[in-house]
Amino acid sequence: MPIPNGGLITETNEQYYAGAQRFISDGNGVITTTFNTDLILGSFDPNALNYTLNNFKLYTSKTGLPGKYEEYTLAYTVVNNVITFAVAPDAGDYIAVQLKILNGGSFGVEDASGTAIGTAVEENYGSYSYTPLTEVIDGFMAVYVGEHKLIADIKRTDVIFHAKRGLQEFSYDTLKSIKSQELTISPALSATIPQDYVNYVNISYIDSMGVKHPIYPANNLTIAPYEVPLQDDDGNPTMDNFGDNLEGSSQTLERWASANDSLLNGNITAEEYFAYSGWLTGNPFLGQKYGNDPQYAQKNGWFNMNERDGTIAFSSNLKDRLIVLEYISDGLAYDLDMRIPKMAEDALYAHMLYSILASRINQPEYVVQRLKKDRSAKLRNAKIRLSNIKLSEIVQVMRGKSKWIKS
C-alpha cells in the first residue's frame, strides 16, 4: 500500500525509504510537506553559516527526469512544513524535497555538496514501532478525561508530569537500552560521562575482530575519592583566602592508574610470579589460586565511576583500548527520545491513570488498588514483550546443553 489511506501510516513509500517528496508546481509558490519529520530551515543560501542546519534540500527540475534536478538556492521560507517561495517556480516545474540521508538521496549531483547527506531519514526509520509521548498525552486527555469517566477534570500539566515521570521510570528498568558510545580510552584512563547518561548497562572493550569483552566495575578494589583536601602537618585541611578547603590530586587514582592489573586478577607471568611470590597466595601455575576472589579473576579490566570529575575511570590495562559504553538515559533528553515503544504504550497509560488517581483526594481505595494491579500487570506484560523472547532463539541456545564438555 504505497499511498497512506487513513491508517496510522502517513508517509508514502518514497517519503519513508528515500526521504523524498515530489511536487508539481501550480505556480503559486507554496508547497506543504507531509513527512513524519518536521522540516528545519537554517538558511536557503548555501553560503550562509546556518545552511548546514537544514535537515533537507530543495531541488527543482523542468523535466522531472532522473539526473535533471538542480538544487534550489533562491529565497524561500519554511513555517510548519509549508515551504513558501519568494518567487514561485513556473507552473508545471517539478519540485523535490529531499530529507538528508546517509547516501545523499537521488536528486542532487553525486558529490558531497550536491546531495543531501545527513541522517534525518535514518532517524525516522523504525519510528512506527514507537508512539510519541505527545500522542500519549493527547490521547489520554481525550479518552481518559471527561464527564462520566474516572478523571472528570485535570490540568494537562498533571498529565504531562505523570507521562514524563512514567517514561523515566520505564526507561530505567523496562524499555530496551539503545544508547551506546564507542570510545577510545585516553592515556588519562578516563572517559567523560555522556551528556544524557543516567546509568551504565555494560562497558566492554572491543578486540581486533570486533568482539566485545565485558569490563567489570572495580567494586571494592579501588575508589575515586570525592574530595582530596590538602592537609597540614597536623592532618587538618588547609584553606584558601576565601575559606574553602584546598584540593589536591588524588593519589588513589594515580596509584590505580599505574597498578599492575595482573597482580589483582592472577593473570601473571612467570617473572611476576617469582617477583611477587612473597605475598601471592597459591601457585597459579599449579592451579592453586587460593584466596583469589573470583569476581576479580578476569583480565578484561575494570572501571569505576569518578563522581568528582564526572568521568569513568578505567584500569591501566585498558589504555588506548576501544570500548563501547552501553547506558540508559531517561527518555526525555531529546525530542526524538520522547517516545514509548508500542509494546509498552498500554503500560504507560495504566501508569498515568494510576498515578493520577492515587494522588487525588476522595478516590475510592478499591479503584486505586484496581488501577495499581492493572498497572503492575501491564508493566509486567511490557517487560515480557520487550524482552524479545523468541522460541526459535531459545531452542538455538538450548542446543548447547547436549554438547560434550571435555575435561
Next chain:
Amino acid sequence: MAVNVDIVYKTVLLILNKEQRGNLSPDEFNKVATQVQLEIFESYFDSLNQQIRRPDNDTEYADRVKNIDNNVSIFKEYGNATYVAGGSHFTLPTTSGASVATQTLTGNGTAISFPFTSISSSQLSNGVIAVTIGGVSTTAFTISGTNIIFSSIPANLAAIVVTATPRDFYKLGTVIYQDSKEVQLSRRNELLYLNLNPLIAPTTTYPVYLLEDNKLYLYPKTITSDITVSYLRKPADVTWNFTIPTGQNYYQYNPTNSANFELSPTEQSNIVLKILLYSGVIIRDPSIVNIAAQQVQQENQRSTI
C-alpha cells in the same frame, strides 16, 4: 431559528388582555425582553453544570446535556486574539460580527452631520463603529448623541455606510495555538512552579496562559501570534420595532430593524412566561401557559386568514 419577537409581544399582550391599551409599551417590552433573554441564556450554564453530574443517556433527543449544549451553541463563536507587543499580551476579541446594525447615508455636498435613524443610541454606545465613504474606510468622524459628524463634508452623492458591531464577547472558552494546540489556563502562583520544573514548563507544544484583566498572557513568551479563542457571545438586544400608521393611534409592527430573540424556538413559552412575570403578573398556575399557547395559535390563525 429564532423566536419571533412579534409573536412573543402579541402573545404577551393577549395574555395580559391589555392589547391596544398600551400598558406594556414597545420600549418597556424591548427592555424586559432583552433582560429575559439574558436571564434564560445565563441559566443554561447552571443547568449544564447540574446535568453533567447526573447519569446521562445517549438518545437522539432526550440527552439533556446535548439539548442544553444545542441551546448554547447558537452563541458559540471563534475568533482571533490580537497580540499587543508593548504589553506582551493578547487581547480578546470584542465583537463577533453578529447582529450588525447598518445605516446607509448619502452625502449632499453641504451637510457635515447626519442623523441616525436605523442605529439606536444603545447600539452606538455599545458597538464598534465603522464608517466607509465611497467604499473607503475612514476614522475622521465623531459620534454625538444620535448624529455622526464628519471632519470634512462628504462629497455630493457619496455613499456613506455606517456599521455598529456590538461588543458582545461574553465568556472565554478555549484558547488555541496554531489551530491545533489547546492552551492551558494557569494561575500566576502556579506558573512560577511550572516554569521552575523542566518536566512541566510551558512549551510551544503545550503552552499555558494567564487571564488577567481580559488579557491573555501566553507562555512560553515566544508565542506572539496564531492565537485563536472559542467563546460565547451575548445574545443581541431584542427589538420590537414599530411604526404608527397615519391617522391611527396604535403601534404597527415593523420587521425592519426589529431583532428577534436569538434563543432556541423551544424557549418561546419560557420567554412569554418570564416576560409576563416581569410585566407585573405573577404566574403561578401552569394553565396560563396553555392560555398563552392558545392565544398564539389564535393569533397565527388570524394572521393567516
